Amino acid sequence: MPSLTLLGQALVSGLLAGGIYGLLALGLSLSWGLLRLVNLAHFALALLGAYLTYQLGATFHMPPWLAALAIVPAFFGLGVALHAVFTYFRVTEFTSLLVTFGITVIIESVIQWVWTADYRRYETAWATASLRVGPLFVPTLELLACLTAAVLALATWAWLRFTYVGKALRASAEDPAIAAAFGVNHRAQGFLLSGVSAAYAGIAGAFIALIATLAPSQIWAWIGVVFAVVIIGGLANPIGALLGGLLVGVSESVTMAVAAPAWAPLVSFSLLILILILRPGRV
Amino acid sequence: MLRLILAWLLVAVLAAPVAAGPSGQPIRIGSTLALTGPLAPTALLHKIAGEIYVEELNRANGLLGRPVEWVLLDDQSKPDVTRSLYEKLITVDKVDLLMGPYATSGILAAMGVAQRYQKVFPHHSFGMPHLAKYEMHFPTAAFGPEPNVTVPTTVFNALAATATPPKTVAIVTSKFPSAQFQSNGAREVAEKRGLKVVLYLEYEFGTRDWGALAARVKDAKPDLVWIGALGLDGNQMLEAMKKLDYTPPRHFHLFPAPGPLVAAPDGKSALSVTVFEEHPPFMSNAGAAKLVPLFVERATKANVPYPHVETQAAGSFAAWQILEAAVTATKSLDDKVLGQWLRKNRVPTIIGTLRFDGPNNYGDDLFKVKQVQDGKWVVVWPKEFAAPGARLLPP
Numbered sequence: 001m002p003s004l005t006l007l008g009q010a011l012v013s014g015l016l017a018g019g020i021y022g023l024l025a026l027g028l029s030l031s032w033g034l035l036r037l038v039n040l041a042h043f044a045l046a047l048l049g050a051y052l053t054y055q056l057g058a059t060f061h062m063p064p065w066l067a068a069l070a071i072v073p074a075f076f077g078l079g080v081a082l083h084a085v086f087t088y089f090r091v092t093e094f095t096s097l098l099v100t101f102g103i104t105v106i107i108e109s110v111i112q113w114v115w116t117a118d119y120r121r122y123e124t125a126w127a128t129a130s131l132r133v134g135p136l137f138v139p140t141l142e143l144l145a146c147l148t149a150a151v152l153a154l155a156t157w158a159w160l161r162f163t164y165v166g167k168a169l170r171a172s173a174e175d176p177a178i179a180a181a182f183g184v185n186h187r188a189q190g191f192l193l194s195g196v197s198a199a200y201a202g203i204a205g206a207f208i209a210l211i212a213t214l215a216p217s218q219i220w221a222w223i224g225v226v227f228a229v230v231i232i233g234g235l236a237n238p239i240g241a242l243l244g245g246l247l248v249g250v251s252e253s254v255t256m257a258v259a260a261p262a263w264a265p266l267v268s269f270s271l272l273i274l275i276l277i278l279r280p281g282r283v
Numbered sequence: 284m285l286r287l288i289l290a291w292l293l294v295a296v297l298a299a300p301v302a303a304g305p306s307g308q309p310i311r312i313g314s315t316l317a318l319t320g321p322l323a324p325t326a327l328l329h330k331i332a333g334e335i336y337v338e339e340l341n342r343a344n345g346l347l348g349r350p351v352e353w354v355l356l357d358d359q360s361k362p363d364v365t366r367s368l369y370e371k372l373i374t375v376d377k378v379d380l381l382m383g384p385y386a387t388s389g390i391l392a393a394m395g396v397a398q399r400y401q402k403v404f405p406h407h408s409f410g411m412p413h414l415a416k417y418e419m420h421f422p423t424a425a426f427g428p429e430p431n432v433t434v435p436t437t438v439f440n441a442l443a444a445t446a447t448p449p450k451t452v453a454i455v456t457s458k459f460p461s462a463q464f465q466s467n468g469a470r471e472v473a474e475k476r477g478l479k480v481v482l483y484l485e486y487e488f489g490t491r492d493w494g495a496l497a498a499r500v501k502d503a504k505p506d507l508v509w510i511g512a513l514g515l516d517g518n519q520m521l522e523a524m525k526k527l528d529y530t531p532p533r534h535f536h537l538f539p540a541p542g543p544l545v546a547a548p549d550g551k552s553a554l555s556v557t558v559f560e561e562h563p564p565f566m567s568n569a570g571a572a573k574l575v576p577l578f579v580e581r582a583t584k585a586n587v588p589y590p591h592v593e594t595q596a597a598g599s600f601a602a603w604q605i606l607e608a609a610v611t612a613t614k615s616l617d618d619k620v621l622g623q624w625l626r627k628n629r630v631p632t633i634i635g636t637l638r639f640d641g642p643n644n645y646g647d648d649l650f651k652v653k654q655v656q657d658g659k660w661v662v663v664w665p666k667e668f669a670a671p672g673a674r675l676l677p678p
Contacts, residue, residue, distance in 0.1 A: 002499075002502070003502060005502070006498050006499065006502045009494070009495070009498040009527065010494070010495040010498055012494070013492060013494025013495050013497075013498065014492070014494070014495065016494070017491065017492040017494065108319070109319075112319065112323070115586070116327060116585060116586045116587065117318070117319065117323030117324050117327050118324045118327055118540075118542070118586070118587050118588055119324050119514070119515055119540055119542065119543050119588065120588070121518075121543055121546065121547070123546075123547075123548075127522065128522055128525035128526050128548075128549070129526075130526045130527070130528065132528070137526060137527045137528055139494070139526040212491075212519075213515045213518060213519065213543060215321070215323070215324055215514075215515075216319070216323065217319065217320045217321045217323060217360070221321075221489055221491060222491075225491070249492065252492055252495075253492055253494060253495040254495070256486070256492070256495035256496055256499070257495045257498060257499060260484070260485065261484050261485065261486040261487070261490070261495070261496055262458055262485050262486055262487050264486075264487070264490070264492075265487055
């Protein structure tokens with residue numbers, strides 16, 4: 001029987017891992033739900049952001065928060081440029097899978113060419129720092145990533161719910177023709193949303209650089225679980241993406257603590273299947 | 284002055300045929316490596332070692348006086364792709380000889396193809412000898428036929444010889460086949476030796492969240508953690524434990540990425556196993572003096588964080604050495620002839636003398652115990668192979 005401390009620690013670990021999942025899921029959920037683009041390149045952009053954070057820190061001794069400040073606008077521009085390509089070639093929801101898969105492979109090759117296939121670690125003083133709460137330890141960086149995910153999810157939810165642009169985006173996703181009849185410029189808003197999604201990938205990348213050791217193939221390590229999070233959370237639902245991330249993170253972590261760790265992926269994907277059976281209209 | 288110039292010209296003319304090197308139709312040696320995908324960081328070391336070997340071979344007299352061409356394809360770390368590419372190397376590229384890919388699953392996939400076409404199959408990183416049934420496979424991952432027994436026995440022997448031998452052990456292993464196989468063996472060996480196995484966990488290859496695993500190890504309070512790790516798993520495990528304000532007294536890593544563990548602050552005193560490190564007596568082994576400076580130079584240029592020869596690069600180099608030895612000795616490219624020669628002969632290599640006359644073509648277990656000391660790996664056990672002045676440091 002696992003001790004209460006072990007269970008508590010697993011819960012903390014799962015919540016924080018879930019925060020990272022949520023952070024990665026946020027941009028993907030928006031572009032899939034509102035632009036009808038299944039953007040696999042989101043993961044490649046996140047890892048590119050991680051490598052850039054590493055490079056700026058390791059070579060120019062730029063603090064990660066400053067690196068993030070530089071990366072976010074650059075990635076916004078990259079997102080806009082990518083959307084221009086999607087628009088020009090009239091990429092549909094289905095073909096976006098193929099196109100963004102290709103872009104992902106290209107970005108992976110570029111990363112490997114520049115930084116080699118070998119591991120890169122951004123060593124910082126905070127890498128192993130933790131806060132102590134009673135018998136539990138809360139890793140500082142993961143906590144910061146989780147809080148960032150929560151703030152971004154809430155802000156995005158508010159943006160979509162209360163602003164004109166947000167309402168227009170949701171209307172266009174619901175029925176583009178009717179939205180256009182009401183004067184909604186779906187094309188311009190698509191560029192904006194694509195930029196925002198890419199910027200979110202950049203933010204997630206900055207945290208990945210600080211938390212994980214980098215290798216080009218890591219792009220693929222996140223795809224399965226983050227897709228599960230997006231579907232569990234519901235498309236274009238920022239709060240859902242965060243909660244989905246937390247649910248998957250906690251279920252994986254608690255499974256690792258109380259049962260065989262190898263069952264952890266099974267539990268999260270079982271959850272996904274269960275949700276798809278109970279609520280088939282989520283995708 | 285004129286005489287001196289003429290003398291130099293004469294020397295140059297006489298030396299020209301020697302410096303001309305190999306000639307004729309190149310001998311094509313085909314292989315794949317995981318140039319992309321999760322195994323790529325380690326496969327890069329094999330690529331550098333192989334390139335150096337082929338270049339040096341061609342700088343001398345090639346094979347049988349002919350130049351050697353290495354036809355290298357990217358298997359993307361996928362056994363299914365590896366299988367198809369070996370099929371292509373044999374049937375489309377029509378290579379003369381084969382060299383193995385990197386890592387157990389890829390090698391097993393390629394071995395089936397080599398067997399079907401009856402090609403000699405040297406390889407350098409296969410961790411499950413009991414699965415290698417093909418009579419013409421020749422391993423230079425010198426684990427011996429039962430690494431699940433011999434490797435943990437060597438490690439536990441080394442620890443038992445210290446002033447404070449461990450009494451309890453936690454085994455946390457990846458489900459990657461060779462890591463799981465040897466770690467499961469470590470569990471049995473530990474129990475037979477009277478060590479208490481307080482925790483045995485298997486996790487999926489590619490696990491991202493190490494917090495819960497670290498919490499379970501901390502909860503078990505072992506004297507030794509055996510991490511059946513591949514690549515960076517060990518680093519991530521140590522970091523996750525550190526975040527819980529816990530550092531295990533001793534930690535062993537089965538197949539770690541050598542660089543990151545040395546560089547990590549938590550990697551201090553980490554234990555692992557090796558067949559080669561850049562210090563005596565290994566530097567006297569065949570080819571060591573040639574490979575080490577070239578590898579350091581190339582790996583540094585390629586931006587490899589730990590640009591040193593150890594198990595991976597040395598194992599790869601040894602695989603090329605046995606292939607060259609067989610071709611040179613038999614003056615043949617016939618796979619059957621080469622295979623028969625290798626089965627009957629011992630080959631001095633950079634990792635020691637190899638033989639292939641044991642069960643499933645395995646010879647002796649040449650693995651030694653190494654430890655991170657002063658920012659580098661040094662062999663600490665058995666004592667006769669220890670780096671000068673090095674001994675296994677206590678916790």
